[in-house]
Amino acid sequence: MNARGWLGSLASVAMWTVACGGGGRTAGGLDVGGPDALDVTFPDVGVQEGADPGTGDPGPRDPGPADPGGPDEAATADEGPGGEVPVAGCPPVGGLLITEVMANPAMAPDSTGEYFEVFNTLQVAVDLRGLTIQSGTATHEVASGSPLVVPAGGVFLFARSADPLLNGGITPGYVYPKVSLTNTADDLTLLCEGTVVDRVAYNLSAGWPKKTGGGVAMVLDPSGFDAQKNDDLRYWCRGSAPFGAGDLGSPGAPNDPCGATSCGDKAVQAWEGCDDGNAKAQDGCEPDCTPSPDTDQDGVHDYADNCPQVSNPGQEDADGDQIGDACDTAFCGNGVTEAPEECDDQNKTPGDGCENDCKASVDTDLDGLYDRVDNCPTVANSGQEDADGDQVGDACDPPECGNGVTEGDEACDDDNTASGDGCSAACRVEDFQVGSVLLTEFLVNPVKTDDSKGEYIEIYNTTDQAVDIAGWVLDDGAAEVARIEPEGGVLLIEPKGFLVLGRTDDEFLNGGVPVDYAYGSKMSLGDNVDRIRLVWNGVVIDQVEYVIGTTFPEADGRSLSLDPYFFDFELNDDGEAWCPTGDDHPLELGDFGTPGEMNPECP
Numbered sequence: 113m114n115a116r117g118w119l120g121s122l123a124s125v126a127m128w129t130v131a132c133g134g135g136g137r138t139a140g141g142l143d144v145g146g147p148d149a150l151d152v153t154f155p156d157v158g159v160q161e162g163a164d165p166g167t168g169d170p171g172p173r174d175p176g177p178a179d180p181g182g183p184d185e186a187a188t189a190d191e192g193p194g195g196e197v198p199v200a201g202c203p204p205v206g207g208l209l210i211t212e213v214m215a216n217p218a219m220a221p222d223s224t225g226e227y228f229e230v231f232n233t234l235q236v237a238v239d240l241r242g243l244t245i246q247s248g249t250a251t252h253e254v255a256s257g258s259p260l261v262v263p264a265g266g267v268f269l270f271a272r273s274a275d276p277l278l279n280g281g282i283t284p285g286y287v288y289p290k291v292s293l294t295n296t297a298d299d300l301t302l303l304c305e306g307t308v309v310d311r312v313a314y315n316l317s318a319g320w321p322k323k324t325g326g327g328v329a330m331v332l333d334p335s336g337f338d339a340q341k342n343d344d345l346r347y348w349c350r351g352s353a354p355f356g357a358g359d360l361g362s363p364g365a366p367n368d369p370c371g372a373t374s375c376g377d378k379a380v381q382a383w384e385g386c387d388d389g390n391a392k393a394q395d396g397c398e399p400d401c402t403p404s405p406d407t408d409q410d411g412v413h414d415y416a417d418n419c420p421q422v423s424n425p426g427q428e429d430a431d432g433d434q435i436g437d438a439c440d441t442a443f444c445g446n447g448v449t450e451a452p453e454e455c456d457d458q459n460k461t462p463g464d465g466c467e468n469d470c471k472a473s474v475d476t477d478l479d480g481l482y483d484r485v486d487n488c489p490t491v492a493n494s495g496q497e498d499a500d501g502d503q504v505g506d507a508c509d510p511p512e513c514g515n516g517v518t519e520g521d522e523a524c525d526d527d528n529t530a531s532g533d534g535c536s537a538a539c540r541v542e543d544f545q546v547g548s549v550l551l552t553e554f555l556v557n558p559v560k561t562d563d564s565k566g567e568y569i570e571i572y573n574t575t576d577q578a579v580d581i582a583g584w585v586l587d588d589g590a591a592e593v594a595r596i597e598p599e600g601g602v603l604l605i606e607p608k609g610f611l612v613l614g615r616t617d618d619e620f621l622n623g624g625v626p627v628d629y630a631y632g633s634k635m636s637l638g639d640n641v642d643r644i645r646l647v648w649n650g651v652v653i654d655q656v657e658y659v660i661g662t663t664f665p666e667a668d669g670r671s672l673s674l675d676p677y678f679f680d681f682e683l684n685d686d687g688e689a690w691c692p693t694g695d696d697h698p699l700e701l702g703d704f705g706t707p708g709e710m711n712p713e714c715p
Contacts, residue, residue, distance in 0.1 A: 198239035198261050202304035206339025207234050208243075210300060210312045211267065211332040211367055212351070215293035218327025219357035220280040224273035226293050227282060227329075227363055228300060230310070231337060232262045240268060244303040245291050252288045260286055269364040281356020282363045295326065312342060321350045321379040329361030333370040335382070346382040349374040375401035432460065433469055444470035513539040529601065532583015534649055537601040544648050547681030548575050549605065551644055551656045552674045553693075553711060556637040559669035560701035561623040567637050568614035568625050568671075569644060570707055571654075572679065573605040580604050585647040586613060586635050589655070594635035603629055612707045624700025625707050654681045663687035671705035675714040691715065 209231045217225030232238050240260040245252045254260065262268040262285075271284035272292075293300065299313035314330060316322040321330060329351035336347025349370030351361030362368065374381050378389035386397035394415035396404050404413040410423035418427050419436030428437045431444030442450040445468075447458035453470035463485030465473045473482035479492035487496050488505030497506045500517040511520035514537075516527030524535035531537045550572045558566030569586070573579050582603045587593040596603060596613075605611045614627035615636075637644070645655040658664040664672060664687040671693045678689035691714035693704040706712065 198237040198259060200239070202242070202307060203232075203234065203238050203309055205307065205309060207232070208238065208240075208262075208302055208309050209233055209332070209337060209339065209342050210302065210310050211337065211342065212329050212361060212363060213293070213300060213312065213314065214280075214329040214359070214361055214363070215298065215314075216295040216326035216328075217280050217359050218325060219359045220273075220278060222292065222295070224275070224278040225280045225359075227269060227271035227279070227284060228293075229267055229269050229363055230262065230302065231267050232264055233337065233339075235264050237261050237263045237266075240286065242304060243309070245270065245288050246301040246303060247291045247293055247298055250291045252291045254286060254288070256286070267364060267366070271363075276356065279356075280359050285364075310339065310342070314345070314348075318345070319379055320345045321348055321374070321377045327359040329359070329363070331361060331367050331370065333381070333383075334367055335369070344382070345379060349379070349381060350377050375399070431468075431470065442470070444468070511539070513537070530583050531580055531601060532585075532596070532648060536580060537582065542580075542649070544579065544651070544653060546651065546653055548653060549573055549579060549581065549646060550654050550674070550679060550681055550684060551646060552610070552679065552684070553671050553706065554637060554644060554656075555625075555667075555671040555703065555705055555707075556642070556658075556660070557639045557668050558623055558703045560699075560703045561621065563615075563636065563639070564633065565616050565618075565621040566614075566623045566625065566703065568612055568622070568627060568705075568707055569637075570671075571605065571611050571613065571646060573607060573609050573611075574679065576607045578604045578606055581611070581646075581648070583648075584653075585645075586631055587645050587647060588635070588643045589645050590643075592635045594631035596629060596631070598629055610708045610710075614707075619700065623703050625705070628708075654684070656684060658687065658690075664690055665692055667692040669703045671703075671707070673706060673711040673714070676711055677713070689714075 210228055211231045212229035214225065214227045216222065219225065238261070240254050240262060241256050243254045245254065260268070268286070269282065269284045270286050270288055271279055271282060272287065272289050273279040274284060274287045276282060296317065297315040299311060301311040302309040314320045330348050331351045332342050333347050333349060336342050336344065341347045350373070352373040353362055353368065354360055355363060370381060371383050375384060375387060376389055376391065378387055380387045384401040385403045387401045388395065388397040391399040393399055394404055394413070396413060398404055404415060406413050406417070407420050408417070408423040410417070410425040412425060412427060414420040418429055418434055419439035422438040424436045424438040429435065429440070430437055430446065431440065433440065433444060437443065442453050444453055444456060445458055445460070447456055449456045449470070454472045455466035456470050457464065457466040460468050462468060463473055463482040465482070467473055467484060473484060475482050476489050477486070477492040479486070479494045481494065481496070483489040487498055487503060488508035491507040493505045493507040498504065498509070499506055499519050500509070500512065500515050502509065506519065511522050513522060513525060514527065514529040516525055518525045522539035523541045525539050526533065526535040529537045531542065534542050536542050551569065552572045553570035555566065555568050557563065560566070580602055581596055582598055582601055584596045585593055586596065611628045612626060613629050613631055614622055614625055615630065615632065616622050617627040617630040619625060640660045641658070643655060643657045646653045660666060672690045673693050674684050675689050675691065678684055678686070683689055693706060694712065695704065697704050697706050697712065699705055
C-alpha cells in the first residue's frame with residue numbers, strides 16, 4: 113500500500129488503538145512511555161523462529177493477508193506479540209525517523225557492532241516488515257515470520273548481530289547482517305515500495321560530530337525529531353552515556369537532550385552559537401559555546417578590542433597606548449601636549465626626555481641618563497660599565513662567580529662553579545703545595561665488617577689555613593678514581609685538622625667510623641698491595657704505596673697509623689713509620705683505629 117492508502121486506513125486504526133497509562137520498554141528496545149502510549153511487550157523481537165542469530169537471517173517471512181479487510185481481521189491476521197495491531201502498508205514519508213547511528217563501534221567489530229535506531233512519529237503502530245534498509249548500493253529487505261511492531265511514539269533498534277557478546281552488549285529488535293556503514297561518511301536510507309521514508313547522510317569532514325577512536329554513536333537531539341531536521345547536522349551530537357560493553361550512546365532508549373554534552377565537539381549545533389572544540393576563554397568562542405562578546409558590534413571581540421564600547425573596526429591607536437583613538441581623549445604622538453600628557457615630542461624614541469606614553473622621562477640617579485636607557489637606574493653610573501655584558505650595569509650587578517668574568521672582589525672566574533681546578537667555587541685562587549695534606553691512617557682489611565663498608569682513609573691538613581678538597585681526586589694511580597664532589601661544593605679540612613674519607617658514612621655498616629665524606633665503590637684498598645694517592649688539579653699532593661707483611665706491618669682488623677713524628681710527605685713513604693693501631697683504640701664493632709683523631713705514637 114502506498115502512503116495515500118496508508119493514510120486512508122487511519123479511520124479503522126482508531127478502532128485498533130488501545131489506551132494505556134504507564135510507560136515501559138519492550139524486549140526489542142521499544143519505548144512506550146507516556147500517558148498516550150501503547151503498552152506492548154515483544155519477546156525476542158527481531159530474532160525469529162528459524163532465523164540464524166549469528167548472521168541475522170530472519171528465516172521465512174509470513175507476509176499476512178494483503179488487505180486485512182478491517183480492524184477485526186487485522187487483529188487476528190497480523191497483530192504484534194503484545195496484541196497491538198499495526199496499520200497495513202507503508203508509513204508516510206517521515207513517519208519513521210532515524211534517530212541514532214553507530215557506524216564505528218569500539219567495543220565490537222564494525223561487522224557485528226554497527227546499529228541504528230528508528231522512532232515512530234505517528235499516532236499508530238507500524239509493522240516494519242517490507243521496509244528496505246539501504247546504505248550506498250547495499251540493501252536489505254526487512255522480513256520476519258511475525259510482526260515487527262514499533263508502537264506510536266516508540267523506538268526500534270536494528271543491529272548487525274543479535275549476540276550481545278559480539279555486538280557490544282545490546283539487544284536489537286531486528287538483525288540486518290549484510291548492510292554496512294562507512295565510518296566517516298555514508299547515507300542510511302529506509303525505503304518502502306521504492307519511496308524514501310527517511311534518510312540520513314552523514315559526513316564527519318563536513319561538520320558532523322566526531323570523536324577520535326570511535327565507540328561513540330551519532331544521536332539526534334529530541335528537538336530534531338522531524339523529517340527535515342534529522343537531515344541537518346546541527347541537531348546531531350555525540351552519544352555520552354555508556355552502554356553495554358562501554359561504547360557511548362542510547363540504543364533502544366529515548367535520546368537525552370544534547371545541550372549538556374555537545375559543547376566542544378567542533379560541530380555547531382542548533383542550540384549553540386559557536387563550537388571551536390576547546391575550553392579556552394576569550395578566543396572567539398567561549399567555553400559554553402557562545403560567541404565571545406562584541407559589545408560595540410564592530411567585528412572585534414571585547415577581549416581584543418582597544419575600544420570595546422565604541423565601534424572602531426580598524427583599531428586605530430596612533431599613540432600606541434593600547435587605547436583606541438575612538439576612546440582616547442589625548443592623542444599622544446601628535447606633537448601637541450594635551451591633558452593629561454606631560455609632553456609630546458611626536459616620536460617613539462624611549463629615554464629621550466619624553467616617553468611613548470607622553471610622560472616626561474625620569475632620571476632617578478641623576479647621572480644624566482634617563483631610566484629607560486640606564487642599565488643601572490638607581491645608582492649613578494654615567495659610564496654604564498657592564499663587564500659581563502648582561503645588560504645590568506656593574507654598579508647594580510653583584511659579582512656572579514662562574515660566569516667567566518672576574519668581577520668585584522673575585523680573585524678568579526673560570527666559567528664554572530667547581531673547586532679543585534685552580535679557581536674555587538667561591539672564585540678564589542687555589543694553590544696547594546705537595547705535602548700540604550697528608551695521608552695519616554688507613555684501614556685496608558676490617559674483619560668485623562665487609563671491606564666494601566669498613567675501609568677508610570684519614571688525611572691531615574699540615575697548614576695554618578683551611579683547605580677545601582672539593583674537586584680533588586682520590587685514586588690508586590691506575591684504574592680506580594674517586595672524585596671528591598661534596599654536596600654544597602665545599603669540603604674543608606680545618607688548619608692542623610683531620611678528615612676521614614670512607615666507603616660509606618653509615619656507622620651501622622662501617623663499624624662505627626665517623627666518615628666525613630663517602631667515596632663509595634669507585635675506590636677500594638687492596639688487602640696486600642696497593643697505592644693511595646691524593647691529587648689536586650693533576651698534582652699529587654701525597655701518596656703512600658704499601659706491601660702488607662713486607663714493607664708495611666700486618667694489620668688485619670686494625671688501621672695502619674702514621675707515627676706523629678713522621679707527619680711529612682716524604683717520611684710517610686717509609687713503612688717503618690707506620691704501625692697497627694693498638695688494643696686501646698677499639699672501634700664500635702671490634703676493629704681498631706683512631707679515625708679523625710691524632711694518631712698514637714708507634715711502639
